[in-house]
Amino acid sequence: MRLDVVTIFPEYLEPLDVSLVGKARARGRLDVHVHDLRAWTYDRHHTVDDTPYGGGPGMVMMTEPWGEALDTVLADGYEAGSHEPALIVPTPSGRPFTQELAVELSERPWLVFTPARYEGIDRRVFDEYATRMPVYEVSIGDYVLAGGEAAVLVITEAVARLLPGVLGNAESHRDDSFAPGTMANLLEGPVYTKPPRWRAREIPEVLLSGHHGKIARWRRDEALKRTTAFRPDLIERCDPKAFDKKDRETLSALGWVPDPEGERYGRFWRRVDDVEE
Numbered sequence: 001m002r003l004d005v006v007t008i009f010p011e012y013l014e015p016l017d018v019s020l021v022g023k024a025r026a027r028g029r030l031d032v033h034v035h036d037l038r039a040w041t042y043d044r045h046h047t048v049d050d051t052p053y054g055g056g057p058g059m060v061m062m063t064e065p066w067g068e069a070l071d072t073v074l075a076d077g078y079e080a081g082s083h084e085p086a087l088i089v090p091t092p093s094g095r096p097f098t099q100e101l102a103v104e105l106s107e108r109p110w111l112v113f114t115p116a117r118y119e120g121i122d123r124r125v126f127d128e129y130a131t132r133m134p135v136y137e138v139s140i141g142d143y144v145l146a147g148g149e150a151a152v153l154v155i156t157e158a159v160a161r162l163l164p165g166v167l168g169n170a171e172s173h174r175d176d177s178f179a180p181g182t183m184a185n186l187l188e189g190p191v192y193t194k195p196p197r198w199r200a201r202e203i204p205e206v207l208l209s210g211h212h213g214k215i216a217r218w219r220r221d222e223a224l225k226r227t228t229a230f231r232p233d234l235i236e237r238c239d240p241k242a243f244d245k246k247d248r249e250t251l252s253a254l255g256w257v258p259d260p261e262g263e264r265y266g267r268f269w270r271r272v273d274d275v276e277e
């Protein structure tokens, strides 16, 4: 996979050299190119922003440097044999970045990131490139960062670990929290390693039992407990077909019941003590 990142802070992307993403690069799974947007400015101050039309606070990144930068980056990539680019636009007003989207992006051969600063980039840039390639406007969460570089690191790491040959154990990401392909999107429960006793703290006995069925059941119950505690919204939306009899017993013990009334709103479960609307 080829990655291009155009930014006014190339040094912010240095973490792409370390750990998993660094290894993916070293193994030839990822071909990363970071570009300084200011290379496509021609005035003494290397200006990339201007005041917003319509007034208001902050500055907006200008069409010209972005247009020239993207034209050059795309031409270079095509010349090097890359194909089917997709533009990834980090923005708090984008669609939420999810594991499902990470999987979708990991199947693409070439991602071009446009992390912005200030109030973002003049809209016409995205309208222009949307005529030539898919444009994904992506938010990494409901908060506002000063710039999109941290979002690029987040998205790249989530995508890179899904590429074949990057994780030591190909099974690792199948059990992840949010792993797509299961009807129930549950958070992963706690994990333990040696020693079996640390500061008088034991590990759950079942994990030493060697009994695969019981271990799987324990893990599933812990996932249900954690999801009901931290992400009740995920339980509410779970397809009832995703749960077996034991799951239902655990959910019931945790105070959750099916919600036939809520089904038409895509809410299949509710807490017993939730007041009916």
Ligand SMILES: C[S@@+](CC[C@H](N)C(=O)[O-])C[C@H]1O[C@@H](n2cnc3c(N)ncnc32)[C@H](O)[C@@H]1O
Binding pocket: 089, 090, 091, 092, 093, 114, 115, 116, 117, 118, 119, 120, 121, 138, 139, 140, 141, 142, 143, 144, 145, 146, 147, 148, 149, 151
């Ligand atoms: C200060 S923010 C601009 C915020 C803009 N006024 C808004 O509310 O949409 C500058 C840049 O940081 C990046 N950014 C900030 N928060 C983000 C988030 N939650 N997800 C992805 N990118 C984000 C985007 O590239 C954004 O254009």
